Every structure is written in C-alpha cells, then in structure tokens.
Amino acid sequence: MTGQGGFGGMGPPEPGGPGGVVPPGQAERTLRLGGRSFGPQQRLVMAIVNRTPDSFYDRGATWEETAAMERVHEVVAEGADIVDIGGVPAAPGTEVTVAEEIRRTVPFVAAVRAAYPDLVISVDTWRHQTARELCAAGGDLLNDTWGGWDERLPEVAAEYGAGLVCSHAGGLPPRTRPYRVEYDDVMADVLERTLALADRAVTQGVDPSRVLIDPAHDFGKNTWHSLEVTRRLGEMVATGWPVLVSLSHKDFIGETLNAGRDERLSGTLATTAVCAWLGARVFRAHQVTQTRQVLDMVSAIQGDRAPSRAVRGLA
Amino acid sequence: MIAGVAICPPAPLLARELTGLDPVIPELRQACAAAAGRLVKSSPEVIAVVGPGRRTAVWPADGRLNLAAFGPALGTRDTSTGPTPRPLPLPLGLGARLLDEAGYTGPRLLQSVHQDEPSAACLRLGADLRTLADRVGLLVMADGSACRSLRAPGYLDPRAAAFDAAIEGAVRSGDLGPLRAMDQGLARELLAAGRPGWQVLAGAMPGRAPSTEILYADDPFGVFYLVSWLAGE
Numbered sequence: 001m002t003g004q005g006g007f008g009g010m011g012p013p014e015p016g017g018p019g020g021v022v023p024p025g026q027a028e029r030t031l032r033l034g035g036r037s038f039g040p041q042q043r044l045v046m047a048i049v050n051r052t053p054d055s056f057y058d059r060g061a062t063w064e065e066t067a068a069m070e071r072v073h074e075v076v077a078e079g080a081d082i083v084d085i086g087g088v089p090a091a092p093g094t095e096v097t098v099a100e101e102i103r104r105t106v107p108f109v110a111a112v113r114a115a116y117p118d119l120v121i122s123v124d125t126w127r128h129q130t131a132r133e134l135c136a137a138g139g140d141l142l143n144d145t146w147g148g149w150d151e152r153l154p155e156v157a158a159e160y161g162a163g164l165v166c167s168h169a170g171g172l173p174p175r176t177r178p179y180r181v182e183y184d185d186v187m188a189d190v191l192e193r194t195l196a197l198a199d200r201a202v203t204q205g206v207d208p209s210r211v212l213i214d215p216a217h218d219f220g221k222n223t224w225h226s227l228e229v230t231r232r233l234g235e236m237v238a239t240g241w242p243v244l245v246s247l248s249h250k251d252f253i254g255e256t257l258n259a260g261r262d263e264r265l266s267g268t269l270a271t272t273a274v275c276a277w278l279g280a281r282v283f284r285a286h287q288v289t290q291t292r293q294v295l296d297m298v299s300a301i302q303g304d305r306a307p308s309r310a311v312r313g314l315a
Numbered sequence: 316m317i318a319g320v321a322i323c324p325p326a327p328l329l330a331r332e333l334t335g336l337d338p339v340i341p342e343l344r345q346a347c348a349a350a351a352g353r354l355v356k357s358s359p360e361v362i363a364v365v366g367p368g369r370r371t372a373v374w375p376a377d378g379r380l381n382l383a384a385f386g387p388a389l390g391t392r393d394t395s396t397g398p399t400p401r402p403l404p405l406p407l408g409l410g411a412r413l414l415d416e417a418g419y420t421g422p423r424l425l426q427s428v429h430q431d432e433p434s435a436a437c438l439r440l441g442a443d444l445r446t447l448a449d450r451v452g453l454l455v456m457a458d459g460s461a462c463r464s465l466r467a468p469g470y471l472d473p474r475a476a477a478f479d480a481a482i483e484g485a486v487r488s489g490d491l492g493p494l495r496a497m498d499q500g501l502a503r504e505l506l507a508a509g510r511p512g513w514q515v516l517a518g519a520m521p522g523r524a525p526s527t528e529i530l531y532a533d534d535p536f537g538v539f540y541l542v543s544w545l546a547g548e
Contacts, residue, residue, distance in 0.1 A: 222385060
C-alpha cells in the first residue's frame, strides 16, 4: 500500500494550482534536509531547543549553553530527526536585537554542527541577517514562523542551499498576539498565504524539495481557528508540499482542555496523532520520546511501519 | 434628538458560544443586556447600532450575528442554496443580537465605521444619526485599549491607562467633549478598535448627557471594557 492511500484529496497536485509553482509530485515527494532525504512515509520529530531565558514552556531551561547542549544530546538519543534552535520567544516582550539573537544562537549552532555533522539543524528565526549567520554556522533549515515577514529570507535559503518553512501567521508582525482576528475561511487563507510563500521561495531559488508549509497553530488564530486548521489539515497535505506542524503545549490546547502550561501533553499528543493521520510529516515538539511513539503508532496503523515485535497469538 | 445611548464592547467573547463551555465573563454579558434593555425601554422610534468594521457602510437591517469568521465550527455557512449574503461585521451582529434579546422589534439601522475613518467624518456621522427621527436610540459598540497588561493582546503599553481613563471620565461625567479630540494614531497603536464609535457618539450628543450610569468597567483580559447607559436629552 502507499501509506497515504484511502484519504480524500490525496492525488497529485493539479498543474498550475493555487501556488503557481508545481510542488514535487506524489512519486517524488522526497523531503531533503541538510544531507538527508526523507520519503513521504517518514514522520519526523523536530526537537525544540530554545536559547532564550523566557520561552513560554521551558522557561529558560536551556538558556545556558551547557544545558542547551545537554538537551541536544538528550533529544538526539531519544530519536529526534531535527533540532530546532531559536533565540527569540514568540510572545511579545523585551526586544531581542539581531546582534543579540546572533549572539544567542550562532555559536551554539556551530557547536551542535561540530558535535553532530549529520544532524539536521533547523533555525527558528524570521530575520534574514540572523538566518545568514546561522546558515554559515551549519543551519540546514530556516523555520520562519512569522509567515515571510522578512522578504529576504528565501534569498538566504537559496544562497546556502537551505530549506525553508513557509508558515501562516495571518499577516501579523513578529511577536504580536492575535486580537479579534477573523477569517472568511481560515484554511483558505492558510493555503493562499503558505502556497504564495512556497512559490516565492522556489522562484527565488530555494530547492523545492526543501520547502515545507506550516499552518502555524495559534499564530494569528484563536482557538477555534487552530481547531479548524487541524480538522482540515488534509487540504494542506493535498497540495503536495510537505506539512510541518508545531503544536507542543500551545494555547489552543490549553483552552480546549482548560489545561495549564504543565497540563497540555495529552492534548499535544492527541493533536499530533490527528495531524499525523491526516498526512503531516514534521512535528515540532518538546517531548521527543512521546512524540516519536505517537508517530510510530500512527505509522503502524496506517501500514507504513511494521510493529517492533509481534508475537502475540503467533507462537 | 437622542432618546438614550447604550454602550457595549464589540468583543467577540460577548457571544456566549465563542467562549466554549465556560461562560468566562457572564457579568459582562449581563451588563450589556441591562444596557440594551434600558435603551429599548427609552421608547426610541429607531435604534442605530454603530460599530467598527472593515468599511463604513449601512448594512441590511435584518442582518444577524454570524460567528463563522471567529469560530468556523459555529458559523452558519450554508452553501447549498448558492452564495450566502455577506455576514454582518461582528460588532453589528453582537449589537443586533442584544436588541433581539431585549425584545426590540422596531426599526433599526446598522452602521459600520471603518477603523481609519477620520474624526471629522465620525462626528458628522453622529450628527446625522441624531436627526434620523425625533427619538433616536443609539447602541454604540465601542471599547478602549487592548494594551493594559503583559498578557493583553497588544502587550503592556504605559499610555493605555490614561487613554482609557479619558474615555471613562467622559462617559461618567456625561460631557463627551473629550471624545471629539481622541488621538486617532494613538488609538490605533493601542488597538482601540472602539475609537470611531466613541467619536460617532460625541457627534450625536454635542450637549451634556443629563445622567449616565456605568454598568461595567474592567479589563479582565487587558482590554478595557466599558458598559454604560446615557439618558437622552
């Protein structure tokens, strides 16, 4: 079986579709990150490593460089396929200048690259100046959560042969919160914006097999919007572009379950399973082991992965 | 002449369905219902609902609240009968619902005002509404800044407190003069979506309101909500 079979709207993208540039077809939907290639059936864990003193979930746990490197060792051992390193929290707050962002992230990315020559390193930034330094230090993927706010980001990705995440932030400026945001059709807006960004990236020379799209849960969205894009994630998958989701402990989960910051793991994993089932391929997460297990389970249910050890009733 | 004015915030969470299982803020809704009730009891010949929107326009008077843009799972999006009419801007939908729930069945005018509508145009619009009939009821969907705390939608802005205090002071005193001179740029920076509504109100009531009553004034989410009732001239 093909793994993706049986789910609606999974055919190859129509030529000249909404994005203009035709994404990789069904057969060659290989995702390339750094020196590695991942087939359509592989579901990848992107482990979050924050170089911030104030990110919402870890509250600065990896602010110190030694702690951050420990975290990298840990997530690699737990089976992370990608590490995502960022130096600026998403929430509003004290300004982090380009120079400070570079100071927080560039030497660290270089150290991770030295320790793990083959590990895929994603860098969480929206600014092309930082992105350039990070790519030079060994970054493989630019994770632009703020929806293409800095138009020069694709140029950097193209220059360094890096990948690019094209996400939907509803047009909000970086580090702002949604306020009474409304959409005639939130998924239509997500598709329009992310496909336009993917199109722009490829036009500017980014390798199409290194472009992902991300609905960006919570960004420019209320909880109802995030639930809607989750429910309709298959529409993004159907475009042919690999879909990344970043769900871990976010507010839409907290609001759905009335769960505080430390009570959102079950909701995170449930949403992870649904997104995996609908065809997402990369999962940005804090808990690598649990996320890996959920993805392996979904892969097994879909028939993409054999059970690890099956003897029950077989003796 | 103005028969009376009810002021309510155009906050999406005024719609009970949007906050999910938890009513979250029932006292705000009760205050709004009370304000709308007073307005309906003031025997207006027509009630004009004024609220922010993507453009300045008068909407069909039979328009009703549609939450699809904020809660896709809650909206009515019936595509079986062809394209549906464009739903009301949420502030007007909320106002229309408040009137319905207060039992109002008389004529109504639903007026949206663009966020960037210049002050002079807002004041003029208010003056026009004033002459709609001998007794005009006004339901103004307006609120203050959204920058009153670190957790506020617009983060903490030290200018927010004074901005909102000026609005509250004007409404409390019944002297709406200060609203005429609201700083449009500052309002935008503080995410004060209510600015056009406050200025339409100031245009509609050039004199002093004989009595005013504050039914709710608080900022539980970092946004300044003010619910009040102003008696007519």
